[in-house]
Amino acid sequence: MLKAAVTIHDVAKAAGVSIGTVSKVLNNQGRFTEETRIRVRQSAESLRFQPNALAQSLHQKRSYTVGLVSRDSFGRFSLPLLEGIENALDPARMAVFVCKPTDDPVHERRHIESLMAKRVDGLIVTSRRTDKRPPVDLAGTSMPVVYAYAQPEGSEAVCVLPDDRGGGQLAGQHLLCLGRTALAHVTGPEHFTAVRERRQGFEEALREAGRSLDPDWYLSGPWSEAWGHEAVGRLLEHGPRFDAIFCGSDQIARGVADALRERGLRVPEDVALVGYDNWDIIAAATRPPLTTIDPCLETLGQQAASCLLAMIAGAEATVPRVIRHPCRLVVRQSCGGEALL
Incomplete structure (x- = not known):
C-alpha cells in the first residue's frame, strides 16, 4: 500500500505547536523562540515534510517558474543558453518550462498562452539567430520578458546579445x-x-x-x-x-x-x-x-536569467535595455600561434 503524504498537520502534532506556527516558521515569518523554530524544523525534517508548492505559490503570488520560448528547433544555440539560464535560476529555486514553437507564430502564441496559464513569473525568448523578430504577445499583461540571442522589432524590451x-x-x-x-x-x-x-x-x-x-x-x-x-x-x-x-x-x-x-x-x-x-x-x-x-552562450544565458530575476523582483528600472556580451577567442592549431589577445 502507498504511504500517505506527510501533511502540515503531522508536523504540527510532532512539534506540539499549531498549524499556523509551522507555516510561519517554515516561511521564516513571525516571532518565535529559537527553541520553537528548531523543534518545528527538526520535526519537518524527520518526517520528510514537503511543503505544498501550489499553496505556497498562491500565498506568495509567485510560481517560481520561468518560461523559455525558443525558435531554435535544433538546440544548437538554445541548449547552451538553457544551461546558463538554469545555473542562474537554480540558487533562486526556480524551474524552467521549455517550449519550441520553431518559426510558427500561431504555435508560439499557443505556447505563450499555456505558460501564462501556468502563471510563470517571467519569460525568456530566444532564437537561432539575432535578427529582429516580432515581439511576443503578452495579451496586455506586464509579465517580465527578456530576449536572449534575439531582439524584438520596435520594442524597448530587454535584450541580451553576443557582441x-x-x-x-x-x-x-x-x-x-x-x-x-x-x-x-x-x-x-x-x-x-x-x-x-x-x-x-x-x-x-x-x-x-x-x-x-x-x-x-x-x-x-x-x-x-x-x-x-x-x-x-x-x-x-x-x-x-x-x-x-x-x-x-x-x-x-x-x-x-x-x-x-x-x-x-x-x-x-x-x-x-x-x-x-x-x-x-x-x-x-x-x-x-x-x-x-x-x-x-552559456554566460549569455546566465546574464539573461539574472536580468529576468531583477525584473521579477521589481528592479526593472535598473536593467539595461540592450546588453552586448563580449565574445572570446579560442586558440587551437589552425592559426599556428599562441593567443596574443
Missing part, C-alpha cells in the same frame, strides 16, 4: 598579430544581422592596422561546409594569394579547411584559419583543430 562586431574584430586582430597580411573573409548570407556585424568588426581591425578588405576576398553564401569548400575555389581565382581566412561560422571554416588541403595548401603554414561559434563537435574535428570565436 558579434567585437567578435569579428577579435578574429582580425589575432590574424594580424600573427603576421598575416593578406586576409580574406568567407561568411554566411548578408541578410543576417550577425554576418554584417562580424564583417564590420573584421574590417575595423584591418583599418586599425592600415589595411582594408579586398572586395575579391569577401564572399557570402549559405551556412554550410559545402559553401566553404566552394568559396576556396573562388578565392583562388584572384591573386595575389591570401594567407589567412576568417570564416563566419565553424561549419564554413571546416569546408574551407578541407578544400585548402585538397588543393595542396597547408593550414596553418600557408593559410591561417579562424572560425566562429566555437561549436566543439565541428571545431575539434576540423583538420587541424579550429581556432574560433566563442559567443559565450
